[in-house]
Amino acid sequence: MSLPRHQDPIVAIATAPGRGAVGMVRLSGKQVGPLMQALFGRQLRAREATYLPFLDHSRLAIDQGIALYFPAPHSFTGEDVLELQAHGGPVVLQLLLARCLEAGAELDPVGQRPRLAGLRPALPGEFSERAFLNGKIDLAQAEAIADLIDASTEAAARSASRSLAGAFSQEIHKLREALIHLRMLVEATLDFPEEEIDFLRQADAYGQLLNLQQTLQSVLQKASQGALLREGIRVVIAGQPNVGKSSLLNALAGAELAIVTPIAGTTRDKVQQTIQIEGVPVHVIDTAGLRDSDDVIEKIGVARAWDVIETADAVLFLHDLTRKYAIDYIADEEAIARAITEKLSIKVPVIEIWNKADAVDGACCERGLLLSAKTGAGLDALRHRLLEVAGWQSRPEGVYMARERHVQALHQVAVHLMAARAHLTAPAQALDLLAEELRLAQNALSEITGEFSSDDLLGVIFSQFCIGK
Numbered sequence: 001m002s003l004p005r006h007q008d009p010i011v012a013i014a015t016a017p018g019r020g021a022v023g024m025v026r027l028s029g030k031q032v033g034p035l036m037q038a039l040f041g042r043q044l045r046a047r048e049a050t051y052l053p054f055l056d057h058s059r060l061a062i063d064q065g066i067a068l069y070f071p072a073p074h075s076f077t078g079e080d081v082l083e084l085q086a087h088g089g090p091v092v093l094q095l096l097l098a099r100c101l102e103a104g105a106e107l108d109p110v111g112q113r114p115r116l117a118g119l120r121p122a123l124p125g126e127f128s129e130r131a132f133l134n135g136k137i138d139l140a141q142a143e144a145i146a147d148l149i150d151a152s153t154e155a156a157a158r159s160a161s162r163s164l165a166g167a168f169s170q171e172i173h174k175l176r177e178a179l180i181h182l183r184m185l186v187e188a189t190l191d192f193p194e195e196e197i198d199f200l201r202q203a204d205a206y207g208q209l210l211n212l213q214q215t216l217q218s219v220l221q222k223a224s225q226g227a228l229l230r231e232g233i234r235v236v237i238a239g240q241p242n243v244g245k246s247s248l249l250n251a252l253a254g255a256e257l258a259i260v261t262p263i264a265g266t267t268r269d270k271v272q273q274t275i276q277i278e279g280v281p282v283h284v285i286d287t288a289g290l291r292d293s294d295d296v297i298e299k300i301g302v303a304r305a306w307d308v309i310e311t312a313d314a315v316l317f318l319h320d321l322t323r324k325y326a327i328d329y330i331a332d333e334e335a336i337a338r339a340i341t342e343k344l345s346i347k348v349p350v351i352e353i354w355n356k357a358d359a360v361d362g363a364c365c366e367r368g369l370l371l372s373a374k375t376g377a378g379l380d381a382l383r384h385r386l387l388e389v390a391g392w393q394s395r396p397e398g399v400y401m402a403r404e405r406h407v408q409a410l411h412q413v414a415v416h417l418m419a420a421r422a423h424l425t426a427p428a429q430a431l432d433l434l435a436e437e438l439r440l441a442q443n444a445l446s447e448i449t450g451e452f453s454s455d456d457l458l459g460v461i462f463s464q465f466c467i468g469k
Contacts, residue, residue: 006133009079011100012122013093014468020088025096026468027082027119028075028127034115036069036082038103044069054084054096057103062095063087077127078134097121125465129458132450139450139461140169140406146465147230147401155279156229160401163226168400169449171219175212175413176445182208183438190431206424213417220410225393226402232274232281233390236309238340239318240332241289244355247373248318249273249286252382270308277383280392285312290336306343314349314389315340316382321354321365349389353382409444416441 009029015022027035036043041059044050049068053061065086075081084100086092104119125146132142144163151157162168185203200206237245250256253273271286285308288301309315317340323329340350352368358375369385371378420437423430450458 006130008118008120009104009116010122010126010130011097011104011119012127012468013097014083014127015088015093016466017090018088019090022085023088023090023093024468025084025086025093025100026122026127027084027100028077028079028122028130029116029119030072030080032069032080032082032116034108035100035103035119036067038106038115039084039099040067046071047074054086054099056095056099057106062099063092073134076136077130078136079130122467123463124467125462125469128465128469129462132458138166138169139458140172140402140448141166142450143403143461144168144401145469147403149466149469151230152232152274152281153229153276153279155276155399156281156401159226159229159399162398163401167398168223168226168402168406171222171400172445172448175215175219176442178208178212178215179438179442179445182212183435183442186431186435186438190435200424200429206421209417209421209424213414213421216410216414216417220407220414221393222399223402223407223410224391225399227404227407228280228390228392229399230401230403232283233386234283234285234311234313235316235386236285236287236312236314237316237318238287238290238305238309238336240320240329240336241291243289243318243320244373245286245289245318246271248316248353248355248371249284251373251376251379252282252284270304277387278392280387280390282386290339291332306339309340310343312344312348314351314386315344317350317352317368319352319354319368321356321360321370324354351382351385351389406448409447412444413441416444 009027009032011025011027014024014026033043039054040050040052041055042052044067046069049066051064051066053064054067056062063086065084068083068085070076070081070083072079072081084096086096101119101121104114104116106115108115128137128142128145131137132139137145141164144160148157148160148164151160182205185200185205185208189200237248239245249271253275255273270288272283274281274283276282287305287308288298290302290305293299293302317337319333320329344350354365354368354370355373357370357377358372364370369378369381371382416437420434420441423434423437
């Protein structure tokens, strides 16, 4: 799995761009001793913070800061790692980075070879990739690093932290071990067909398979919740002009994000804000009012609204309670409803909301939710409904961060285990087909932790990391 480039020593600025009190340059490779001599004029003690000047090629100080040396294999990447903590100005960090690359290309004191041959800037995610390739973390834990950095809610951060600590991986390993044990029984029966002993019946293979399926469902439920914490749900507010779409966005966000006026067609383009409900990110998108218009700009806005509706995980179809019985309004509502149905998958829920309840005495509705974006009445019911359609279970215990690829892999495992169960319970047991389904289930599990994966998959995953991580 390791490529030639994984043998090169690498260096990068490991902190975010911009100014700050402290910034870090990180280096990983083999035998960084000569580079330490060039940068500090001395060697460092392992895992001991040392305050010293960082020297340029003229032996003048670029800055003074803290250096940490982690010799292999006791480091994040499993290689020798050197971390330079300096003042967090972008110029200072660029000078340190350039000095590392320059010193890596210089000849050692004997003049026979470069101090650190092949030292080059790190690619996005390459430090984490090396940690995975060197067995320091598995693929699910590596992905959890990026998820922890990108977490948009406290619940997402805590779940990512649990995955980074190995909670998700441990569940996958337990499933895999149970699956391997079941495969061993089936293979034994295939290898010794002449034996009278029925390995599968005596070992309760059917019971083991049922337990596997039940455990898988528990893991899948937690992973689905974790994926929801990571990805969130994309909610589009749609409806005619002046039904209160922008007011609803502002009410949900708790801020004046969208312009609200009595003039129809005020919103010309989508306005998006991410809010959180019980820790779940909800990406709410306000759109232009859906109607026919001769205004060129408004027509573009309406077209974009329909485009956004097609990408929604849920649509809030907003109605104006004060115009509930207006004939022209009702006809337009029916046309919009038909158009939404045609554009959406049947799996995408459309939540009907009757807004402006504060303006109608004794307001009621036969279907959907009654709400006032102006006073906030009904917002809690809407929030609850959004979590419901997203599949969120309130305050689930032990949720760990997961990605859509993990959830899909677990669904594949479920499919293969169901097929295996059918072969096991068939009147004429097809043990070879049973063994193949169990093998495929194991491969799908191993894709999650990276024990069975392609270099192409790894390239896609790590390329999404930030440089220096």
